[in-house]
């Protein structure tokens with residue numbers, strides 16, 4: 047036991063009472079015992095989550111949980127840790143949405159593989175920070191090797207990049223490099239020092255109308271404004287219309303603005319569609335624009351021998367976003383931003399004397415902070431490393447391929463029913479559809495589908511997503527779980543239809 051230190055008036059240390067430091071994680075026996083016991087308790091709680099869950103959501107209302115949360119006071123810990131975990135069950139574990147169950151078919155949350163969980167356990171205990179060599183050592187090399195692997199699969203000859211917190215941060219980095227390289231190359235202007243300058247025209251970025259909102263958000267954050275993002279229409283398969291893209295670029299040049307880059311989406315959030323990467327590569331080359339591929343969703347294709355060709359043309363891009371926490375079965379967070387030409391990352395390097403002085407770089411000491419928006423950074427790469435080493439990329443790829451095959455099965459299930467309409471052809475993992483049983487008008491159909499989803503969520507039997515297309519409301523399946531089956535899809539559709547039929551009976555507005 048350590049003595050608690052008090053400083054007296056003469057700055058002399060005096061000891062007055064015992065200080066219990068056994069909650070600190072270290073090699074002391076008390077600490078190790080507490081750690082082991084704590085990990086056992088954590089495991090038991092996780093196992094009870096797995097065992098007690100038969101449906102993906104409890105259906106609890108947020109108002110109900112809010113009342114319980116409001117009563118918690120943090121000052122003193124309860125006398126027994128048992129009480130704390132009971133409380134956690136009540137507030138969280140009983141209700142947390144269970145992504146591993148096959149009736150969770152809503153958003154881009156994949157079930158996770160056990161090697162990723164093992165990695166999570168190790169990385170949080172060792173707690174390396176992946177900014178500098180002196181805070182990570184071998185961890186930096188692990189991250190760099192995985193970035194290199196990803197870049198090689200994309201087809202970049204000498205890639206570089208960093209792990210990030212998610213697709214949003216990776217896309218922000220892409221727009222940042224797009225902006226800064228434009229100013230540097232085309233206007234010999236130091237935007238880092240002087241800020242955005244529109245004297246020679248407003249900067250413009252192009253992406254499809256189905257691209258992720260983080261593109262607009264990044265433009266706003268980087269001082270370009272959301273209006274800098276020009277939405278290009280999509281074709282019937284929800285892919286960017288390249289003729290419209292080229293016309294839009296030309297129009298901006300004619301209007302005296304400055305097109306700086308195109309963001310293609312490889313796997314749109316709602317439809318899974320992949321923009322025509324080869325054609326976009328030709329256009330960006332013609333007009334010397336930065337070409338970024340947001341493959342947050344479609345990045346899993348790099349694992350698939352059978353389907354990798356769907357990304358043909360990605361190798362022409364300057365940068366790519368990949369979310370390992372979407373299609374590589376990794377725990378949140380685990381994402382990558384990869385560039386074709388490493389020197390572009392210098393645009394965001396900042397050398398701080400206390401952390402990464404230029405001398406370290408000159409001496410060839412590896413680090414990731416020179417390329418990163420984050421300083422202190424989780425060692426998420428360890429999870430992917432252990433996944434690749436314990437499973438191998440072939441096996442991981444077979445899990446991914448299974449989800450693609452299942453999406454086609456689910457599409458058939460929807461199309462085989464007369465009471466549902468499928469909006470998009472199956473592409474990657476996403477199916478957008480609606481319950482449309484009888485001759486209802488557009489407003490009634492919209493109301494009905496909104497209510498079906500709401501009702502389903504409040505009973506929790508299954509969780510499906512929703513989205514809008516041309517002002518109409520749809521339901522959405524995102525299929526990322528290789529344990530799903532045809533029976534599973536049929537059952538979910540029957541539940542949706544049953545809720546829909548009940549609503550039609552109960553609600554006068556549909557008559």
Ligand SMILES: Cc1ncc(COP(=O)(O)O)c(C=O)c1O
Pocket residue numbers: 154211212213214215217257258260311313314315340342343369381
């Ligand atoms: C196409 C696409 N890009 C980027 C993102 C953002 O990723 P994250 O949620 O990891 O920030 C998403 C999220 O769904 C996405 O679908």
